[in-house]
Amino acid sequence: MAPLTPYTYIQCPCSDASTLGRQADSNSPRSPDDDELDDRAFDPRAPRSNYSLYPLDYLNYCEDCQQIRCPRCVAEEIVTYFCPNCLFEVPSSNLKSEGNRCTRSCFQCPICIGPLSVTSIESPPDPSLLAAPDGAPAPHSGPYILTCSYCNWSSTEIGIKFDKSNSIHAQLVKLNNGGTTRLTAKEHRERRKEASQDRLAGPPSALAAAASNGGENNEELDLETQFANLKSFYQSQLADAAPGGSGLSSLNDLGFSSPTSLSRIMSLYTGGTVHNSRNKSRTGTMREALISDEGLQIASLDESAAIQHLHSIDYSETITTEQSTNQPPHLGEVHPHGTSRFASSLRPIPYLLRTKRSKRCPVCRHIISKPEAKVATTRFRIKLVASAYIPTITIRPLNIPSSSTPGTLPPLQPSQFILTFQNPRFETINVTLATPAKTPGRFSSKVTVLCPQFEIDANTDVWDEALKDTSDKTKLRRRGAAGDDGTHQAEAGKIWERGRNWVSIVVEVVPASLRLDLLEATAKEDEDVLEIPMFVRVEWEVDVGGDDVGTAPSRDKEQTEERELAYWCVLGLGRVGQA
Amino acid sequence: MSRRPPRGEYIETDTGNKVARKANLVGTQNIMLGGKTVIQPEAMIRGDLARSIHPSSSSSGAAPGSNTAVAIGRYCFLSRGCCLRPPGRLYKGAFTYTALRVGDHVFIGPGSVIQAASIGSHVHIGANVVIGELAIIKEYVKILDGTVVPANMVIPSFSIVAGQPARVIGELPEGGHEAFELRELYKTVGNNPQPAPS
Numbered sequence: 001m002a003p004l005t006p007y008t009y010i011q012c013p014c015s016d017a018s019t020l021g022r023q024a025d026s027n028s029p030r031s032p033d034d035d036e037l038d039d040r041a042f043d044p045r046a047p048r049s050n051y052s053l054y055p056l057d058y059l060n061y062c063e064d065c066q067q068i069r070c071p072r073c074v075a076e077e078i079v080t081y082f083c084p085n086c087l088f089e090v091p092s093s094n095l096k097s098e099g100n101r102c103t104r105s106c107f108q109c110p111i112c113i114g115p116l117s118v119t120s121i122e123s124p125p126d127p128s129l130l131a132a133p134d135g136a137p138a139p140h141s142g143p144y145i146l147t148c149s150y151c152n153w154s155s156t157e158i159g160i161k162f163d164k165s166n167s168i169h170a171q172l173v174k175l176n177n178g179g180t181t182r183l184t185a186k187e188h189r190e191r192r193k194e195a196s197q198d199r200l201a202g203p204p205s206a207l208a209a210a211a212s213n214g215g216e217n218n219e220e221l222d223l224e225t226q227f228a229n230l231k232s233f234y235q236s237q238l239a240d241a242a243p244g245g246s247g248l249s250s251l252n253d254l255g256f257s258s259p260t261s262l263s264r265i266m267s268l269y270t271g272g273t274v275h276n277s278r279n280k281s282r283t284g285t286m287r288e289a290l291i292s293d294e295g296l297q298i299a300s301l302d303e304s305a306a307i308q309h310l311h312s313i314d315y316s317e318t319i320t321t322e323q324s325t326n327q328p329p330h331l332g333e334v335h336p337h338g339t340s341r342f343a344s345s346l347r348p349i350p351y352l353l354r355t356k357r358s359k360r361c362p363v364c365r366h367i368i369s370k371p372e373a374k375v376a377t378t379r380f381r382i383k384l385v386a387s388a389y390i391p392t393i394t395i396r397p398l399n400i401p402s403s404s405t406p407g408t409l410p411p412l413q414p415s416q417f418i419l420t421f422q423n424p425r426f427e428t429i430n431v432t433l434a435t436p437a438k439t440p441g442r443f444s445s446k447v448t449v450l451c452p453q454f455e456i457d458a459n460t461d462v463w464d465e466a467l468k469d470t471s472d473k474t475k476l477r478r479r480g481a482a483g484d485d486g487t488h489q490a491e492a493g494k495i496w497e498r499g500r501n502w503v504s505i506v507v508e509v510v511p512a513s514l515r516l517d518l519l520e521a522t523a524k525e526d527e528d529v530l531e532i533p534m535f536v537r538v539e540w541e542v543d544v545g546g547d548d549v550g551t552a553p554s555r556d557k558e559q560t561e562e563r564e565l566a567y568w569c570v571l572g573l574g575r576v577g578q579a
Numbered sequence: 580m581s582r583r584p585p586r587g588e589y590i591e592t593d594t595g596n597k598v599a600r601k602a603n604l605v606g607t608q609n610i611m612l613g614g615k616t617v618i619q620p621e622a623m624i625r626g627d628l629a630r631s632i633h634p635s636s637s638s639s640g641a642a643p644g645s646n647t648a649v650a651i652g653r654y655c656f657l658s659r660g661c662c663l664r665p666p667g668r669l670y671k672g673a674f675t676y677t678a679l680r681v682g683d684h685v686f687i688g689p690g691s692v693i694q695a696a697s698i699g700s701h702v703h704i705g706a707n708v709v710i711g712e713l714a715i716i717k718e719y720v721k722i723l724d725g726t727v728v729p730a731n732m733v734i735p736s737f738s739i740v741a742g743q744p745a746r747v748i749g750e751l752p753e754g755g756h757e758a759f760e761l762r763e764l765y766k767t768v769g770n771n772p773q774p775a776p777s
Contacts, residue, residue, distance in 0.1 A: 056754060057755035057758070058752040058754060058755075059754060060754070071752070082735070084735045084738075084747065085733045087717075087735060112729075112744050113744065114729035115731050115732045115733070117730075117731045148729070149712075149729055149730040150711075150729035151744075378701075378717075378718045378719055378736050378737070380753065383753050385754035386754060387757070
């Protein structure tokens with residue numbers, strides 16, 4: 001089992017039951033001796049806790065609400081879309097027309113998702129010939145392919161080559177696997193027109209046309225053509241159904257405010273009493289698509305060819321679930337029923353676009369994080385992170401008795417840990433800690449915070465520290481020490497060490513024995529991890545007036561005001577070993 | 580306290596670079612260090628793999644000293660056993676090496692092999708990572724241990740990358756940007772290291 005590095009997770013108040021206005025759920029069964037616990041003691045093992053605990057780095061802080069905000073409760077707004085490969089910013093207008101993938105030449109390998117590069121398949125020309133004409137562009141010519149340098153896949157495996165080395169995306173859209181050019185919907189329509197002209201003004205009814213053509217009309221359509229055919233078919237149906245009104249057949253008939261929609265909705269709610277005559281007539285004349293020209297595509301459920309192919313190939317030539325989900329929908333595909341299961345049909349994946357997002361406080365709607373819009377810059381216009389407002393807590397083992405399994409805490413023996421609190425604020429803060437005497441869960445360990453209340457000095461200028469560092473360090477360190485070097489003992493009520501803007505205290509734990517689980521069922525996953533819920537209350541004084549107006553009730557200058565912030569956090573100390 | 584070799588384990592330059600005596604620097608005339616960079620023992624930098632073909636006028640005239648193979652910014656940390664190797668590629672039909680540029684505050688973990696074209700500032704590369712040829716890593720990227728970044732891959736800013744081949748598995752939270760600063764780490768190594776601030 002991997003040793004566990006100590007961690008501190010902080011609970012975002014957005015998931016706190018008390019702030020949600022309901023009673024704390026008692027979903028953790030407690031033994032009777034837990035009665036001295038506050039009813040709302042936080043249980044890090046409760047199923048809900050998984051979703052509310054975050055490392056400090058992930059938390060933001062709203063200055064107006066003076067509260068912690070987590071990724072789950074902030075509202076995000078997209079600032080910029082860009083391709084993660086070419087780092088090209090995509091305007092949101094393009095996004096609507098072209099979709100959420102890069103439409104330049106950025107592709108991922110369909111096999112291993114590594115990046116694909118465009119290479120010429122002409123053998124490289126003789127370098128001696130090239131050295132002569134200086135500055136002349138290399139006469140790269142001939143077909144280009146996409147190759148993956150990681151798994152050596154290349155687009156020749158699916159029979160695709162490109163004429164130009166740029167705008168691969170546009171070229172790829174027009175190519176089917178195997179290299180055949182795909183007919184666009186327009187070309188399909190033109191062909192159909194020619195075909196219908198050949199039929200010398202056949203019967204106007206499509207039914208009759210279907211009858212006369214027989215099975216020939218059930219040609220295989222790709223997705224785009226099928227959609228185009230369906231669309232034109234139903235549009236013509238709508239036009240036929242409302243012969244009088246020319247504009248009624250179009251899409252503006254479908255808006256909520258249009259009279260037909262209104263009457264239709266009214267009829268839904270009134271039980272069909274307001275049916276008007278035109279509605280009836282329309283439903284009467286609508287019919288389904290019957291031939292492929294109208295968008296009918298009969299699913300080919302005959303998979304014998306695929307099964308036959310499976311017999312002849314290796315398992316590795318079939319695609320994994322991941323590979324098939326990574327495949328973007330290809331409009332040139334025949335139809336989604338027969339989505340292939342073979343690696344030989346996978347197409348290069350255009351890169352999904354990535355975004356830069358700003359974050360808003362869910363309560364006051366103030367922006368708490370806003371990156372610069374440009375892709376290349378990494379600066380933030382606004383960045384309110386929690387680590388600038390609440391103390392960071394780091395855990396260090398101090399005195400751990402040797403255990404049978406290395407890297408674990410021996411059960412039933414006291415282990416000591418140093419918690420270091422670092423104050424990021426420019427004010428002195430008072431910290432009050434509270435932990436349940438016994439950790440929640442089936443194996444409850446005893447916890448003692450030796451110094452649950454202390455003061456941390458303000459985070460002064462770094463240069464002050466640098467200047468007085470050498471002289472003061474020895475003085476500042478080990479202020480709470482009882483004796484000299486070797487006999488430094490942790491004492492109740494005293495700080496272990498303190499520095500410029502940090503204080504260390506000692507926590508003693510007596511881990512529970514995991515023996516119980518020999519009798520009961522096996523221990524659940526990670527139940528041997530010793531996690532301590534700890535309630536942290538931070539108090540500080542701020543100068544009222546100046547830039548803090550709006551939050552302060554008093555008008556007087558130079559007056560200080562008490563502020564406080566309280567939250568739950570979880571200290572993960574380590575795994576408890578077997579006794 | 581560790582036993583110190585009498586001459587000091589590191590050579591400390593005027594610009595504050597701390598280069599271990601046991602570091603393996605080849606072709607030092609082609610290696611540029613921005614200052615305050617730590618190179619630990621057994622780290623290797625292949626400065627000898629400099630450009631062999633010059634894109635401009637004469638291929639023989641340029642002085643070898645101006646031919647930078649590896650350029651490293653300030654406050655970088657090259658851990659034990661890592662290797663920085665300029666990437667090679669075909670240019671006008673002939674094979675040549677191109678420069679490997681590393682920004683500021685770049686941590687390179689032990690045993691990692693770097694063949695990127697450029698690495699931005701504030702990048703953390705874990706242990707035993709392989710970065711393929713001509714990969715481009717932008718600012719504020721964290722690459723977890725054991726990742727294999729394929730050749731030519733571009734990793735945009737604020738990515739957390741892992742896997743073989745590498746894929747972006749997460750986004751760096753804004754609160755984690757401070758952790759990329761390597762000034763404190765720089766102080767903890769050298770001939771008279773300061774203890775890490777707790």
